[in-house]
Amino acid sequence: MSKDFYTQFILPYAGIIIKICRAYTDTEEDFQDYYQEICLQLWKGRDNFKGNSKWSTWVYRVSLNVCLSLLRTDKKVSKNSVELPEVEGSLQPDANPFTNESLQLLYQAIKQLPDLDRAIILLYLEENSYREIAEIMGLSANNIGVKITRIKKKLKELLDGKIY
Amino acid sequence: MERSIENIWKEGFQAEEKLSAPVISNLYKRKSKLVIQQIKNRSKKDNLSLIPVALIMFGVLAFIGKALLGLYVVVLISALFFLNKKTLKNLEAIDIKTxxxxxxxxxxxxxxxxxxxxxxxxxxGLPIAIIPAYWIFFDGTKVMTNFKELALGIEILIVVGMTLVLLLLGVLSYRLSTRMMYARLLERLESTIEDMEELMKNSFGK
Incomplete structure (x- = not known):
């Protein structure tokens, strides 16, 4: 990966990647691993981007695919009770990755959602249209609308008494 | 007043200070750990599978009245098990921290x-280990009696021939089983190394 590619095509979208990674990780080490893996996949898959959609849509799609795939691998690894080699850095959950308390609570609630619902609500909160979310997720726009209503209801229940 | 999740999100990130991108460093650490972990797991399972094999072999041979041979096989397989265990321990000693x-x-x-x-x-090792096993298996049978009646030159020829066949079988079966069990994992290891070499040509390679 060249520095130019990182500066031009990844760094301006780092916010998107960070928000997604935070929703799928609990430790600072995992967060950094997921972030780096997304950067790598964006770089490795750069030739697959044909310009049919916006680059940001591509970034969302790759980021979510990487997170979901890593999450599946992690679950599989943890199911087989594999002990990963010890590496430097804390494996303790990052208790407070955000300074804003309400945002922190919202993230905690989002993390309680099923993996795909997390992706949908993140895309919705990032103000993507139903059509864009449908395109990224490979679902129909109508289906997305129904799902978002259901997810928001669930989030409201999870946050009840904490923020509302 | 009730706050919507949309507002919490928007306002939260407007005030958020911790949204700076992590430094890209030591890429592929995670992938490397996972590939190596998978190879380790497979090797451990592979080695552990020797225990039931040894027990089954002993059971079958004891059942047909060849308990001594069964014991011999158990000793051989146990030796292989402990040798593998030692090798795996050496592999564990390789440190990713570097x-x-x-x-x-x-x-x-x-x-x-x-x-x-x-x-x-x-x-x-396989011919050296298996030829005595044949000896134990056929000892006292007609096959052994006939063998002993052969001329020394022919006896040597048969033993050498068997040794060569066993040698070939041993090596081929090892190579085949290794390919079947580890080929995909080793390919992943190779492709990870290749990716890293490509990265090292650029600024983020370290």
């Missing part, structure tokens, strides 16, 4: 060394 690329290269070299050593071990 550098991910070097870690993978060291691991790959160790695997190549193990493969070469095991090929030699099986090539030479």
């Amino acid at each position: 550098n991910t690329y070097e870690y993978l290269i060291t691991y790959r070299n160790q695997i190549k060394n193990i493969t070469t050593k095991t090929t030699w071990l099986l090539g030479i």
Whole structure:
């Protein structure tokens, strides 16, 4: 990966990647691993981007695919009770990755959602249209609308008494 | 007043200070850890599978009245089990803390060394181990009586022939089983190393 590619095509979208990674990780080490893996996949898959959609849509799609795939691998690894080699850095959950308390609570609630619902609500909160979310997720726009209503209801229940 | 999740999100990130991108460093650490962990797991399972094999072999041979041979087989398989265990322990000692690329290269070299050593071990060791087993199995039978009646030259020829066949079988079966069990994992290891080498040509390679 060249520095130019990182500066031009990844760094301006780092916010998107960070928000997604935070929703799928609990430790600072995992967060950094997921972030780096997304950067790598964006770089490795750069030739697959044909310009049919916006680059940001591509970034969302790759980021979510990487997170979901890593999450599946992690679950599989943890199911087989594999002990990963010890590496430097804390494996303790990052208790407070955000300074804003309400945002922190919202993230905690989002993390309680099923993996795909997390992706949908993140895309919705990032103000993507139903059509864009449908395109990224490979679902129909109508289906997305129904799902978002259901997810928001669930989030409201999870946050009840904490923020509302 | 009720706050919507949309507002919490928007306002939260407007005030958020911790949204700076992490430094890209030591890429592929995670992938490397996982590939190596999968190879380790497979090797451990592979080695542990020797225990039931030894027990079944002993049971079958004892059942047909060849308990001594069964014991001999158990000793051989146990020796192989402990040898593998020692080799796996040496692999565990390789440390990722140094550098991910070097870690993978060291691991790959160790695997190549193990493969070469095991090929030699099986090539030479298998005939040495199995010919006495044949002896024990056929001892006191008509086959052995007939064998002993043969001319010394023919006896030697048969033993050498059997040795060569066993050598070939040992090496081939080892290579085949290794390919069946580890080929995909080793390909992943190779492709990770190749990716890292490509990255190292650029600024983020370290």
